[in-house]
Amino acid sequence: MLFALSDRRLLMVPVAVQYVLTSAIAEPYIGLPLMGIRLIVGLAIAVIIYITAARTERVLSHWRVTRPERNTAALSSMGAVFRVLAMALGALLAIGLWSSDPLPEAPSAVLLCALWLLGIGLSLVLSRTGPLQIGIGVLVAINGFQIVYLSLESSLLIVALTGLLDLLVALTVAYASDRWLDAQIEEGATP
Amino acid sequence: MTLTILIVPFVAAGIVYALRTLRLACATVASLAALLIAALLLIGGDAPALVLLGRSLYLAAPVRAHIAFTLVLLSAVLLTSWQLPEDPLASTLAFMALGFLLWALALGTLSLGVLLLVASILMMLMAVTAAPGPASLWPVRVLAIVIGAAFLMLSAAWMLEHSAGTSQNPGQLAPILLFLGSWVLMGAFPFSVWYVPALRSDSSVGRVLLGALLSHALLVHILLQLETVLAPINALVPVLMFYAGIATLILGGIGAAVQRRVSGVLAYLSMGSLGSALIALGAGSSVSEALGLTTLLYRGVGLTAMSIGVRTLTQSVGDDSLETMRGAFHRAPMAVLATLLGGFSLAGFPPLAGFTTNFTLFRMIASQSAQWAVALAATTILPALALTRLASRVFLVVPVPSSRREPRTAAIVGLVLGALLLLLGLWPDALSSLSGPWTDILLSLTVAS
Numbered sequence: 059m060l061f062a063l064s065d066r067r068l069l070m071v072p073v074a075v076q077y078v079l080t081s082a083i084a085e086p087y088i089g090l091p092l093m094g095i096r097l098i099v100g101l102a103i104a105v106i107i108y109i110t111a112a113r114t115e116r117v118l119s120h121w122r123v124t125r126p127e128r129n130t131a132a133l134s135s136m137g138a139v140f141r142v143l144a145m146a147l148g149a150l151l152a153i154g155l156w157s158s159d160p161l162p163e164a165p166s167a168v169l170l171c172a173l174w175l176l177g178i179g180l181s182l183v184l185s186r187t188g189p190l191q192i193g194i195g196v197l198v199a200i201n202g203f204q205i206v207y208l209s210l211e212s213s214l215l216i217v218a219l220t221g222l223l224d225l226l227v228a229l230t231v232a233y234a235s236d237r238w239l240d241a242q243i244e245e246g247a248t249p
Numbered sequence: 250m251t252l253t254i255l256i257v258p259f260v261a262a263g264i265v266y267a268l269r270t271l272r273l274a275c276a277t278v279a280s281l282a283a284l285l286i287a288a289l290l291l292i293g294g295d296a297p298a299l300v301l302l303g304r305s306l307y308l309a310a311p312v313r314a315h316i317a318f319t320l321v322l323l324s325a326v327l328l329t330s331w332q333l334p335e336d337p338l339a340s341t342l343a344f345m346a347l348g349f350l351l352w353a354l355a356l357g358t359l360s361l362g363v364l365l366l367v368a369s370i371l372m373m374l375m376a377v378t379a380a381p382g383p384a385s386l387w388p389v390r391v392l393a394i395v396i397g398a399a400f401l402m403l404s405a406a407w408m409l410e411h412s413a414g415t416s417q418n419p420g421q422l423a424p425i426l427l428f429l430g431s432w433v434l435m436g437a438f439p440f441s442v443w444y445v446p447a448l449r450s451d452s453s454v455g456r457v458l459l460g461a462l463l464s465h466a467l468l469v470h471i472l473l474q475l476e477t478v479l480a481p482i483n484a485l486v487p488v489l490m491f492y493a494g495i496a497t498l499i500l501g502g503i504g505a506a507v508q509r510r511v512s513g514v515l516a517y518l519s520m521g522s523l524g525s526a527l528i529a530l531g532a533g534s535s536v537s538e539a540l541g542l543t544t545l546l547y548r549g550v551g552l553t554a555m556s557i558g559v560r561t562l563t564q565s566v567g568d569d570s571l572e573t574m575r576g577a578f579h580r581a582p583m584a585v586l587a588t589l590l591g592g593f594s595l596a597g598f599p600p601l602a603g604f605t606t607n608f609t610l611f612r613m614i615a616s617q618s619a620q621w622a623v624a625l626a627a628t629t630i631l632p633a634l635a636l637t638r639l640a641s642r643v644f645l646v647v648p649v650p651s652s653r654r655e656p657r658t659a660a661i662v663g664l665v666l667g668a669l670l671l672l673l674g675l676w677p678d679a680l681s682s683l684s685g686p687w688t689d690i691l692l693s694l695t696v697a698s
Contacts, residue, residue, distance in 0.1 A: 183393045192389040196396050203400050211360060211407055215302070219364040226371045227392065234378050234388035241383055 066111035066190055073194060074104035076175075080201050083171060087209045092217050099221040103197065103228040110232040111190055117239055164206050175202025189238045193231025200227060250293035251306055255355060257286055258348035262341045269337040276331035279340040283324035286347070287317040298357075305357035309473055312354050315465040318546065320347075322461055322553040325662050326453040332656035333560045336379030339454045346372035346458055350466055359478065360406035363430075367399040370434065373463060377447050377455030387446040394433060394443045402430035409478055424482045428471065428489075435467045437527055438496035441520055445504070448516035451563065453556040460519050461549040468530070468545065472538075487531040494527030495625065502628035505596070505635045511559045511569045511588065514635050518555070518595035521632060522548040522603065528625075529610050537613060544606040547594060547673065550666055551603060555591030557663035558584045565655045571639060576647040581655035583664040585643045589636060590667030594674070596632040602673035 077100020085093040164172075175198055182195025204220055261282035268275040290313040298307035308316075327340055349369035356362045374395070378388040405427035412423070436444025436459075447459050475483045501521020508514045526548060529541030561584035563569045566577050578585045590601060597607030607629060615622035673679055 183390075187386070189386055189389040192386065192393065196389070196393050199393075200396060203403070207403060207407065210411075215304075215361055216364070219361060219368075223364055223368055223371075226368055227396070230371050230375055230378075230392055231389060233375050234392070237378050237388070238385070241381075241385070245383065 066115050066188070067108060069111060069191070069194055070104045070108040073107055073197065074101060076198065076201060077101065077104065080171070080175075080205055083168060083205055084208045088212045088217050092212075092214070096217070096221060099224055103224060106228045106232050107190070107194065110235050114188075114190060114235060114239055117243065164209050168205055168209050172202045172206040175199065175205070178202075189235040190231065193227075193235065196231065197224070197227060200224065250289070250296040251299040251308060251355065252301070254286065254289050254293055254308065255306065255348070255351050257282075257289065258344045258351060261286070262344035262348065265344060266338075266341040269341065272334065273331050275340060276328055279330070279344070280324045280328040282344070283320045283327055287320035287324070290314075290317040290320070304361070306352075306355040307357065308351070308355050311469050311473065312466070315469050316347075316351065316354075316462070319457065319462040319465050319549060322549050323347075323454070323457050325553060325666065326457050326557065329453065329557050329560075329656075329659035329662050332659040333453065333557070333564060335452055335454050336376070339376045339379055339452060342372045342376040342379070343454050343458055346370075346376065347462070350462065354466060354470060359409060359427075360403060363399060363402040363406050366402075366434075367395060370395050370463065373455065373458040374447075376458055377450045377452055380450040380452035380455060382450055385446070387443070391443040391447065394440070398430040398433035400430075401426045401433070405430065421481050424479045425485075427474075428479060428482065428486060431467050431471050432489075432493075435464060435523075436520070437523060438493050438500055441497065441500060445516045445520060448519055449510075449512050451512065451560065451569075453553070453560055456515075456519075456556045457549075457553055460552050464523060465545060465549070468526070472530070487533050490527045490531030491533075492531075494524045494529075494531055495621070496524070497521065497527060498524030498625060499628045500524075502631040505632035508635060509571055511562065511571065511574070511639060514592065514632070514639070515552070515555050515559055515595075518592055518632050519548065519552050521628070522551065522595045522597075525597065525607055525610055528614070529606070532613060537610075540606060540609055540613075544603075544610070547602040547606060547670065550670055551591045551595040553591070554587050554663050554666035554670065555595065557659055557666070558586075558588030558591060561655050561659050561663060562588060564653075566649055566652045571642060574639060574642045576645050576649045577643040577652075579646070580649050580652045581660065583657075583660035584655045587660065587663030587667040589640060589643075590670055591663070592636045592639070593633070594667075594670040596636060597629045598633050598636075600671070600674045602670040602677075604674055605677040 078097065081093050081097040081100060084096065088096070179195045179197070179199025179202060182198060183192050184195075186192050186195060200223075204224075208217065208220065261279070265275055265279045265282070268278055290308070293308075293313070296308075298305050300306070323343065327343070330340065346369045349365050349372060353362045353365035353369060356365065371392075374388060374391060405423040405425075408423035409427075433440045436447075444459070448456055450456075471479065471486070475486060479486060498521050501517045501519075501524055504517035505514050505521065508517060522544065526541045526544040529537045529544055532541075559569055562574065562577055562581055565581040565584060566573050594601035594603035597603040599608075611622045611626050614625065
């Protein structure tokens with residue numbers, strides 16, 4: 059769904075579903091009360107994504123009508139250098155996880171989900187051209203990492219801080235997306 | 250005292266947020282709050298470790314000194330935000346970032362420290378993103394890189410903490426992952442890919458947060474960790490620092506030479522100067538360690554002076570491209586001097602402060618390898634050429650259409666910092682002669698601390 063949906067507003071659905079499922083997976087390790095808190099944080103993030111996406115869609119749809127010759131994908135980026143570095147980081151992470159011994163202690167089902175989410179998140183980051191979609195890729199990857207991490211380290215402070223970090227990342231994504239949109243409007247207004 | 254230091258930044262963030270629409274009051278209060286926190290960090294010198302909820306909280310002396318130093322620079326920048334407008338949330342985000350960073354550095358538990366460090370960097374990233382600029386995807390891509398680094402550091406933290414609980418040997422992988430994560434966040438070669446666009450943004454607060462506060466905190470923290478969690482690789486780290494420093498310096502020199510905007514020159518000069526500091530810190534002797542830290546101090550002042558100068562010039566002539574700088578000296582003389590003094594010091598040009606450290610560094614390298622010394626000296630000529638190009642334009646006697654007079658307070662602050670670099674260049678011993686105990690703390694690290 060994350061790859062298929064073109065309407066940014068609908069992206070909140072897979073994001074919300076993902077937080078429900080990952081909270082359920084983490085429940086045996088962090089307990090029911092903390093699972094509830096993680097679920098609330100996840101749903102709040104989905105709402106943040108929806109609000110940001112709604113504004114982006116509204117502005118961009120108006121913009122496409124008024125300036126059809128411009129393409130939102132043709133923006134400055136760090137291009138190939140970024141992709142190679144991101145891939146290298148991903149590979150290093152995978153090597154780090156596999157070649158050391160922490161993984162046998164994580165249940166195999168949890169590990170499978172985590173690696174899957176990490177892979178999806180990384181692909182989104184590398185392949186999408188909008189700040190919101192890239193940000194969602196980051197959130198998905200964080201979710202993947204957190205399932206394994208919380209199955210191994212489930213102290214109250216860690217769970218609280220990972221929740222706080224999730225929220226801060228979502229806010230950063232919303233903020234960056236908003237600034238990108240403002241800059242687009244300014245550039246669109248300038249001949 | 251430790252708890253007060255850790256809480257005050259969040260209180261300051263709240264006050265500054267309440268005052269965000271009153272620009273003069275907000276700038277003054279934010280600047281004073283930064284100075285107050287710096288003073289608290291210095292006064293609370295011998296505060297014992299605090300235990301809160303079973304976790305130990307302690308700020309080591311070098312960490313406190315370096316954070317206090319960068320807070321003085323942040324205070325100068327916040328003061329100028331009255332005349333050089335930043336985003337209304339920039340000051341609030343700066344104090345939130347500072348608060349999280351202090352908690353991260355104080356916490357004895359590595360995993361919690363990493364999570365709080367990432368929270369701090371996210372705040373810094375938001376402060377930089379808030380600056381006006383062209384539509385770009387770099388903030389979210391930087392976010393992806395920061396989160397990637399956080400994964401590495403959290404994996405390392407888990408391995409180290411797990412092995413401490415079960416008395417297993419974590420081997421070398423955990424320290425390597427921890428160091429690699431810190432390296433990515435520091436933005437040294439080859440991870441400068443995220444660092445340069447951030448420093449190029451039109452925000453002095455963001456530049457000081459990422460270019461001075463974060464760099465100082467991470468480098469000092471890495472050096473302190475060489476005796477603890479990074480001990481298994483403490484022979485490898487200096488070597489990596491040395492060679493990555495060389496690459497960073499060369500890349501910074503080449504990058505600065507090809508820039509068409511003064512903010513771009515600033516970003517690459519700052520990167521090159523970080524390279525010089527890394528070379529010195531990686532050289533392996535106590536003298537070179539002090540040299541590296543001195544380079545870092547001069548770099549902080551140079552970065553701040555040039556950043557204030559560039560923003561003042563941008564406001565005065567309307568743009569920061571080299572072409573629009575023709576005749577700028579006649580409209581903004583103090584800003585031009587601040588930019589050039591800060592820039593030439595970052596480039597290591599005589600008679601400024603940066604030259605004293607670069608000259609000592611190259612002489613030290615020449616004693617081991619003359620070729621390396623010549624190559625590095627050659628790369629410092631490139632940024633000097635970029636600055637000479639700027640100087641050749643600003644001093645032209647031509648009319649500057651639609652320009653206005655420089656904002657006086659901001660320009661004076663920039664010029665004072667630039668003059669300080671000139672003073673330290675002409676009188677290199679001033680730093681130790683005038684403020685001995687203070688510089689001792691700033692320059693003492695690892696075993697010496």
